[in-house]
Amino acid sequence: xxxxxxxxxxxxxxxxxxxxxxxxxxxxxxxxxxxxxxxxxxxxxxxxxxxxxxxxxxxxxxxxxxxxxxxxxxxxxxxxxxxxxxxxxxxxxxxxxxxxxxxxxxxxxxxxxxxxxxxxxxxxxxxxxxxxxxxxxxxxxxxxxxxxxxxxxxxxxxxxxxxxxxxxxxxxxxxxxxxxxxxxxxxxxxxxxxxxxxxxxxxxxxxxxxxxxxxxxxxxxxxxxxxxxxxxxxxxxxxxxxxxxxxxxxxxxxxxxxxxxxxxxxxxxxxxxxxxxxxxxxxxxxxxxxxxxxxxxxxxxxxxxxx
Numbered sequence: 331x332x333x334x335x336x337x338x339x340x341x342x343x344x345x346x347x348x349x350x351x352x353x354x355x356x357x358x359x360x361x362x363x364x365x366x367x368x369x370x371x372x373x374x375x376x377x378x379x380x381x382x383x384x385x386x387x388x389x390x391x392x393x394x395x396x397x398x399x400x401x402x403x404x405x406x407x408x409x410x411x412x413x414x415x416x417x418x419x420x421x422x423x424x425x426x427x428x429x430x431x432x433x434x435x436x437x438x439x440x441x442x443x444x445x446x447x448x449x450x451x452x453x454x455x456x457x458x459x460x461x462x463x464x465x466x467x468x469x470x471x472x473x474x475x476x477x478x479x480x481x482x483x484x485x486x487x488x489x490x491x492x493x494x495x496x497x498x499x500x501x502x503x504x505x506x507x508x509x510x511x512x513x514x515x516x517x518x519x520x521x522x523x524x525x526x527x528x529x530x531x532x533x534x535x536x537x538x539x540x541x542x543x544x545x546x547x548x549x550x551x552x553x554x555x556x557x558x559x560x561x562x563x564x565x566x567x568x569x570x571x572x573x574x575x576x577x578x579x580x581x582x583x584x585x586x587x588x589x590x591x592x593x594x595x596x597x598x599x600x601x602x603x604x605x606x607x608x609x610x611x612x613x614x615x616x617x618x619x620x621x622x623x624x625x626x627x628x629x630x631x632x633x634x635x636x637x
Contacts, residue, residue: 353428353444355544357403360392364431372403376429376440378410385411389424389527393540397456397500402542407465407528407535422535424527446473446521449487451508451548451619451627454592456500458540459493459527466529467539468492471505473518486518487511487550500542502592508550508630547593548585548619549627562620562629568636569608575618576603579628583621588614611635 353374354360360370363379369388371377377390387408396402407424415421429442459467469491474483489505527539563576575584581602586594594616597604613635620629 356399357392357396357401357542358399360401371431372426374428374430374444375403375426376431376442377405377426378423380431381410381414386414390426395540397542399543402456402540403525404538404540405525405527406538407462407533409535420533422528422533424533424537424539426525426541428521428523443474443520443522445519447517447519448546449473449511449517449550450546451506451550451630452587453489453505453507453544453546455503455544456540456542457491457493457497457503458500458538459495459497460538461494461496461528462534462536464494465527465532465534465537466492466494467537468524468526468529469503469505469541470522470524470526471507472522473507474520474522475516475518476520483520484512486513486516500540508548511550547587548630549621549625562631564618564631564633568634570635570637571609572605572607573633573635574603574605575599575620577620577629578602579620580622581620581628582623583625585619585621587617588612608635613637 354372357372359373361373363369363371366382369379369382370392371379371390379388379390382388389406389408391404392401393404394401403426405424405426407422409422410420427440427442428444429440432439432441453471455469461467471489472485473487474485477484487507487510489507489510491503491505525539525541527537528534561578565574567573581599583599584597584604586606588594594611597606615632615634617632618630619627622628
């Protein structure tokens, strides 16, 4: 049954074409869905709001109760009208995906993904979640590259966040992609993001997932496989007011973030060395990435602040 459900979803959400306006990752910009003057989706994103013209309730709406900025997106699981269930493949759903809607042909389709050529180490975003009963909200990220020889999109990196916990306050989430890359020698051409307010297998009407402020942090270099050769000395560790990093390879910057993925700063290295003032850092574990002049990662690690 799970395979049938997932296959039906992928038939509706086609991967063959990607395009459109640059996505609004902060959900500040919205536009009317096709054939509507009342219902909107975030620019660069698509949902089943298209089906509101077929008497389905909105599954995605703008909300001013944002994490930052003016707006965020609220995704709510709704009933699919019975006469549409066979074509949609669900009787209930709440889904927002990176992509656009195509009206060409006889069946509307979501053209899934957006052009993207980065290799981020982490993706951060903010969420709230209010499930009905036992349900699961989730966010899935994939970076893919079209394989011309095999006529398919190959997955280069993937990561998932999911929650069953009721949370009415915004929480920063992080998906770590750094260890999921399947190749060290290529860049992706497409990014795909799913955001769902319910489990695909037992969705509950009324479950709601709020999302806001997607950001992409760090860089996993195509030569990252050699990072172990470029050793870094770091002292003192734990640190209190400042910390020193020295790299044996030619290095230009150090990027520091906390364990949630929040960027603490990008620091210049002089003669492959830097001193970072940490008086404003809260006690805890911090992650660093050493970058060359092209801002490619040549080493990474962690240090501790103790006060």
